[in-house]
Amino acid sequence: MATDGPTPLERFISGILPENPVYRQLLGMCPTLAVTNGMQAAMTMAGATTFVLVMANLITSLIRNLLKPHLRILVFTLTIATFVTIADRFLAAYLYQMSKQLGPYIPLIIVNCIIISRCEICASKQGPFTAIADALGMGLGFTVALASIATIREVLGSGTWFGLRVLPEMWPDWVLMVLPPGAFLTLGLLLGTVNWLSSIKARKAKG
């Protein structure tokens, strides 16, 4: 497995913005919508996902030469599930309030499309060092995306940010933002803005 693929730095940078998992590749939608009604929850989820992403990529790239094509998915899901359980138990032990609030969405990291696609695309083809760099990049990109959505939803929805009062008391909480429809609408509009900004940049570059 020569490292003919992109270098670790390229992988890291591409993870954050050019190939941002949420805005560019449209992966990992389930946690992005479900957990971003509060910054604390969003950051914990992003932290857990990055931890699982880094560990899964590391293990997969270490055993990439032994993989058989038709058992490939089974091995990926097994590795990811193990690290998610470890993360879940770790959260329940040390951050009990957060684990209660996130509830069923921690185990849903297992089927988070970002991790399986990173294992498939990068980790099963390149060395551990590139895989970790790629995982960190993707993790950071995911964190940035979650932060952007959670900020909007929490500030508008309950007037607080990370639990601290931001908007004045007389701000009528826009409850819809914290409810499921708000998640869809916020993400849809944010996706639109990102596409619009990049198309302007592209036109300016070409013009």
Next chain:
Amino acid sequence: MSDKGYITTAWLVLSLALLFGAALAGVEMLVADRIAANKLQETLSQVSVLVPGADEGKAYELEGQVFYQALAGGERIGWVIPAAATGFADKVEILIGVDAEVSTITGLYVLAQKETPGLGDRIREDAWRAQFKGKSTDSPIAVTKVAKPGPFEIRAVTGATISSKTVANLVNATIASVREPLQSAGE
């Protein structure tokens, strides 16, 4: 391929399954007691708040149900009773503090709820929960919308009558079902 062949080709999956199974059980062993402590701690920490004057809580098993004695210097001065019911959207778990003879309610705490944010979830606010303090348990508590509720009434959270009713009915039902056994409970 002979049937032995199937398993040997998948040796990687087998070894990984074995390794991960063992690793997880190990992790569980390390962390299990800490998680149990967390759960207990969350309830015990409420004991002193729910039953004023209590400094320590002790679990008390009664016909399969767990109650918590509120002790002040080793002497029981009240009880903390966990209870749960389905509210407007999802399950609502509460802790009810009562005095030793289960005659007046000394406090209420909402452990877990997923009521509509901004409306139903205001049952967690101290102002609303404080209404239960001091209510006697002789007759069930009713929920009214009027500004000045009577001795056996509490004011519903504006716009969330269903959540408020759920909590009130849950308190009445739990007290009714638990009053005799707790009164006659020994040490």
Next chain:
Amino acid sequence: MEPITIVVVSLAAGTMLLLAVAMSFVLGWANNAFHVEVDPKIVQCNEVLPGANCGGCGYVGCNEYSEAIVLNGESVTKCPVGGASCAEGLAQIMGVEVEQTWPFKAVVHCAATFSQRLLRNTYHGEQTCAAANVISGIQGCTYGCLGFGDCVEACNFSAIFMKEGVPEVVYDPCTGCGACAEVCPRNIITMVPFKTSEMLVIACSNNDFGAEVKKVCTIGCTGCKACTKANDLFTMEGNLPVLNYDAYDPDAVDFSLALDRCKMESLVWVGVPTAEHIEATKDMEVPDKIEADFKTTVDDTEWRG
């Protein structure tokens, strides 16, 4: 480590092992029992194809196209996105020698802008060519472009734009998928093999006699057959010349005679201009860059009180 930990760990590991053995046995057996013999060539072809499932070759996806190649001998040059390199790869797999292929690109057979079309009336109906095509009397020429941009809407490579009422193709993003040709209700867009970066094209599709054409368009082809006399690549079909692209050999052919014989502006160079064309038109002043104006029909309707 008290004994209980060891036992629980081994119990957990044992359950997982049991489950893994059972599942791999079932999957191994299923893999063998349900084995569908797939022609290895199909898998190889699928690897060579870009895998974008864009449908440019007329099949639902690349897998379908590779099956068509292997099973019923479909031609290997139909993948527009893959282009020549992909065609070579497929030919190698199939052991077929591939004739020289060129990328197919869209060409619009009408060059008349709004000002050059005569008898044009304002039309307030549904602003799509498909709807306008049903109603007669929108403009004199019943063959030419209606200018409502259905082709621009259909193209998802954004390679075609309306310029003063007539579509203009931008040739490098154009992958030749044929979406615009399909959607044009007047069928004046055809796919032409681009043997060089710039091709000569007949920019008119009006099949009436010269006199009729003159009534409806200032630059339409009057069917005077001058070009067919100047160059034998042109053949007449009804009153409209047609260029034979198979025999079109870009280096050998010389269109200068036909170009200056053609009195109307129907013969047009299309595509990326070659070096000497840029050289020839260097001194001509270039019209200023057209900015997209978002004027809609509502803007210029005057208020009738």
Next chain:
Amino acid sequence: MHYFIELILIGITAALIKNFVLYYFVGICPFLGVSRKIDTAFGMGMAVTFVITIASFLSWTFTTFILRPGAPFTAWIWGMINPGSEVVVDLSILSYIIYIFVIASSVQFVEMYVRKFFPPLYKQFGVFLPLITTNCAILFACLEIMKHVSGVPDATRWGLPEALVLAIGGGLGFTIAISIMAGIREELDMCDVPEALKGPGIALLVAGILALAFMGFTGVDRGLASLFS
């Protein structure tokens, strides 16, 4: 409340009131990716319903007999190793691994089976089957069943019928949501959506409005429950 009515209530709640996609946000990736045309969307919905039923059946059996604290099978083995010890062995730590392992292998098995015996069906939606493995809705159904089976007093513990009804209800709810979405998106191709919102952007906005509509169902399950009890 009559047992049979309870089953129906679980099914309706999973399908409409607490819709997997619009209330719990699971299964969004295929919901956005596959809802271009109604027939592919419906095919995807049926495939998910089929796989979710198998996965729920397997996960219910595993949870009830092995993973539950004090599960009969584990207790039997534990009894054999050192008889007479009243320590309760709890293997629920393995639940996530076993669920995903079961889902992945059942999806692979179904894919091979469909490819062998139903080639036209496989050609139509075969490409979605591996996609289903990473579909959160299926794992979410298993977690719902686990919540109602392990660590719950025996009286309210779910039996196999409840688990299957939840699976089928959830699957149908997914199909309903994805088919409505596909219908709307086919109309959307005709109207002029701003360039930046084309594709997933407008799909999310439409999903938001759909979620708003489905919020109208909140409380219907409580109403039905009080009606029948």
